[in-house]
Amino acid sequence: MTLTLAEALAGRPNDHRALRTEFETRTGLPWHAPTPAALAAGRALSVVVPARNTAHSLRPVLDALASQDTQGSVEIIVVDDASTDATAAIAEAHPAVDTLVRLREPAGAASARNAGTALAHADTVVYLDADMVIPPHVLADLAARFRPDTILVGFRHNVPYTPGIDGSAQLPDRQTDLTADHRVTWRSDGGKQLYTGVVLDGPTTGSPLDDTDDFQALGHGAIYLDWDLPRTVVTALLAVPRTKVVDVGGFDPAFGRIGWGMEDTHLGAVLIAAGCLVVPLRQCVGFHLDPPDADAQWRTKLAAWRDTLSYYQMLLDAPAPSGRADLFDSRTKQLLTDAEVITA
Secondary structure, three states: OOOEHHHHHHOOOOOOHHHHHHHHHHHOOOOOOOOOHHHHOOOEEEEEEEEOOOOOOHHHHHHHHHOOOOOOEEEEEEEEOOOOOOHHHHHHHOOOOOEEEEOOOOOOHHHHHHHHHHHOOOOEEEEEOOOEEOOOOHHHHHHHHOOOOEEEEEEEEEEOOOEOOOOOEOOOOOOOOHHHOOOOOEEEOOEEOOOOOOEEOOOEEEOHHHHOOOOHHHOOOOOEOOEOOHHHOOOOEEEEEHHHHHHOOOOOOHHHHHOOOOHHHHHHHHHHHOOOEEEEEEEEEEEEEOOOOHHHHHHHHHHHHHHHHHHHHHHHOOEOOOOOHHHHHHHHHHHHHOOEEEEO
C-alpha cells in the first residue's frame, strides 16, 4: 500500500535523544556547544548558496564561509539565479567559491538549489542563503554531528540593511540572538492561522523550540500552535543527506514558478517521510541580512505565499516520493546544460 505524504509523516517519530547522547558520549562535547575544528576532520561538506540579486549581502556571506574554523573539507557552490545586479561578479571574484553556476533565466530558489546539489561532491549538503552570515564554528558544528538520517537545522537573526562603503550590508556590532528566530519566539495576533488552520482565541506568544523539546514532540504529524515538523525545516541554514535529497527528487521546482516559499517545508516533509530526524543546533545562528528594499520584497513574497501553501497541501495528499533519482538527474541536467558553470 502506498502512503500519502501526510500519512507517512504521521508514522514518523522525531526522537533524536539517542543520536545526541551518542555524540556527547563519544566527544565529551554538549550537543549545542560550538565545535573545535579538529572534530570535523575527515568529514566533507558541500555548501550550496542560491543567489538572486543579493549583491548587498553576498560578499560578507562568502567572507564568513572563508573564515570557518574547521579541519573538514568544504566546497562552496554558488548558483546565480540570473541576477541583474553584481551577484555573479562578486561570486566569481571571491576566493572562497569553488564553483559558480550562472543560470541564464530565473528558475527560482528550488531549482537553483537542485543545480548546486547535482554538482556537490560531499555526502552532506549544506543549504545556506546568500544573505546568511554564519559564525566561524558553524560548519564544524554541522560536519561533526551529521549522520545520513538527519536534517540538521540552524537559525537566523534578521537585521536591517545598513550599507557599508562598498554597498555591502554591515554586520551588527553584537552577538546573534537565538530567540530572534520565529521558530524560537513566535507571535500571532490570533484568529485562524494560515498554515495549519488552527484557531487562536487572541494574541499568542509561543516558544516552538522549547515547548516541543527541540522539535521532538512534533513527530507523528503533531501540531504546536501554527507549527508542525516540516515547517521547522528552513533552508536559510540546513544540512541534509545528498543521497536522500536526490532519491526524493530534490526540491520541487514548481514552487519557484508559483511564487515564494514552501519549497523548504516540502523538502523537509519528504525527507522526514523518508526516515530523517529533524535535529536543531541552537549554537548555529547566523545574521540574516535584510535587503535595502526589505518591506517591498516581503509584500511581494507574501502575496504569493497562499498559492505555494495550497500547492504544498495538495502534495500532502499525493504519494510520498521515493525512487526519483532519475527525475532529479533529468531536471538538473537540463538546468546545467543551459547554464554557465565556472570552476576555480
